Amino acid sequence: MLKVFLSRLGQAILVMLVVSAVSFVMFRFVGDPVASMSRESATIEEKTELRRSLGLDQPVVVQYGHFLARTLSGDLGISYRNQRPVTQLIAERLPATLELVIVATLLSLALGIPLGVLCALKPNGVAARGVQALSLIGISTPTFVTGIVLILVFAVSLGWLPSFGRGQVIDLGWWSTGFLTASGMTSLLLPGITLALYQLTLIMRLVRAEMIDVLSSDYIRFAKARGLPARYIHFRLALRNALMPVITVTGLQIGSLIAFAIVTETVFQWPGMGLLFIQAVSFADIPVMAAYLLFVGLMFVIINTVVDILYAVVDPRLRARSA
């Protein structure tokens, strides 16, 4: 167990070093900061002075070292557009995205797993066929179409749910949450469903395929031969085996939901990370883009590490291999 953890940690640090190098290089290739920071009429001496005071005259490796040191101390630079620390900007936006992603993930797991099991148990039943057909639509419709249709039906025609924004939020320290107010909760629904739809179909299809595989395995036949109740066999024995790959996929999906909820956030004007990133791109706000890159990298690394450790928790064979 310790070995799994240590080796994963080592890999995580390596990946983060590479990501930080890429994000560092971005500053150097996407325009010269001196040119964008100094007056147009600045003399060469003034520019050299500025360059020296920014430390840009030093060797690349030294600059990278400084960049790393700054990043580790939480200083990701100042946004060109907002003229505020990037760390602060991200901290403001993070709760919105995370809450959206949590809702979407819970929705997709809560519906995807039972539906997947249903489809696996009665593959030729009416319900299973219906769900299968619907899932095809779910997986092939682009997110913005689903989002717009949902807004049209529930916000515009029926007027039940808000069509944009987070509603009222309550600040808990630095975390602003929409979970504690009615308007916050209702605002989460539509974007949550939109974001969940694709994950839901993915998880459902994965659970179905894995379940069908597991159900034909010897140990399930043996469980049947021991006369165990069907419900027990399906939900306690088979499902646990079938969920192994679901852990991986869910982990990866959470990562990409956080990083790429951009379309949904744009459709619903959700004040999250995605919207921040889109704005940064359109204004060539390099510190924000670089920080975003670092953040997404960190997110994936953390999630993958957690997934690897979860694997070892669920599957005793992996525990033994590492011991």
Next chain:
Amino acid sequence: MSTLQPPVLAIDDLRVEYPLADGSVFTAVERASLVIHTGEIHALVGESGAGKTTIGNAVMGLLEKPGRIASGTIHIGGKPLDPNKGSAEGVVLGRDVGAVFQDPMTSLNPLFTVESQLTETMRAHLKLDRAAARARALQLLKDVGIPEPQRRLKAYPHQLSGGQRQRVVIASALSCDPKLVVADEPTTALDVSVQAQILRLLRDLADQRGIGILLVTHNMGVVAQIADRVTIMHRGMVVETGPTAEVLRHPRAPYAKALIGAVPRIDARLERFPVIGEEGKGRAAEARAVLRSKAERTGAIADGGPILSVENLQVEYTTRGVLPGSKGHRFRAVDGVSFSVNSGEVFGLVGESGCGKTTIANVVSGLLKPTAGRVTYRGHTIAGEGMVRCVGPLRQAIQMIFQDPYSSLNSRMRIGTILAEPILFYRLASSKAEAAADVARMIEAVGLEADAAQRFPHAFSGGQRQRLSIARALGARPKLIVCDEPTSSLDVSVQAQILNLLKDLRDATGLTLLLISHDLAVVRQMCDRVAVMRNGKLVEEASAETLFSTPQHPYTRELLSLVPTLDRIRGEAQAA
């Protein structure tokens, strides 16, 4: 008393059908009848596809869909089985009928502990609470002879050996005191010594607890050793049934005679295995004659001198430690083994699983590097210290045949392409056309039709695939073929054909064979000299005749005594 009780299992005129997609019906079992009384072991024997497992599944109501019981009756403990529900009124699967499956590696769920898998059955059927179920599970593990049962309860399946897992499976089958146990090939996946223990355990259960056992198997030796009665099946039909001694000694049906004749004997060597109808002999002989003339031209015909020698071979596997840099555990799979194989002979390497015999095969064929020692082929070192630089041409001379014919042929390639690969790789043909002609000859030499080249591997049965594997090995024009358990996944009659084929090829082309097997009877029939391995070491090496008639090492003697054979038939021994 017992005659008044209804039999544990009574099957009468059973017919099991599988409706096919095109509307026709495949009949898996037809007119099958058998009766099992209390404390009786009834063996159901036949080759794969004979329908014996289908009967076992029908009894347990586990027929794969869309299979169904079309007619006939099954009574369990006198209660009729409802063909629609697949169960009998008042008979609960798991409580009244226990099951033991073939492969203990896959019949336990890898994610749950032994305790959880043992107690769940009892908690479901006997409504025991956790503590009571646990106490009973502990007792069961003791009953089936698992050492340190307290500790094993907490173990996961992967922490147990194959034999221990099968004991756990048996313990779980017994957990609710069933009257009937359906054991489907319970020892096929196990070593002889473990097999002997499991068989003894099953016999004890029948004798002491009065359990009736339906033993599905293809191994005649197993039948002879523990069954009271035997039913032989062929293509879904019962061809013969009766007391074990009577059926095995004096089989009446032609198929039963052929099946029993095909079982390799351990007591005497025969020139050829009796085989149920050999086809295409003429053309095969012709093709082999061409192979022989080619072999003569390249000077491959056996001269009796040493062709392969293994000197002080050592192979270690290392598992890495917890921290980088720390020393891990080292496991010595092969520990100082030396032997040499003379050209033209069949050299057998026997031992139980994990003894290192396959590791040696892998080193000889270059798949694995030895830790110490070396392997030389005609004086050239091909593995280990002082290995020659240009080992390629030497590799051509040594080819391999693997155990599983299903996974050793690429299912996406046509047979022609697969077989042409070694020929083209070693540039043994000047053109594609010549290679194709060579391929056709190989296919005929192994007794198949030449049009096989156009087909994909899935179109062939296990035995045919193994023939194709042999053809592929022959394609490289080898001097030595390493056969790693070439017949252990095949039926006896097919095994007999493949072994005959290897013998014929050896006689025709002067090939040398290094035969690796756990089956002593096969080794007895095939080999000129035999080496016995145990825990990575060679314990005895002798000519086959000497080894089987006067084994020197106690381990060899033990192995020989454990092999279930047709000579020691249960009932006869007791009477004598």
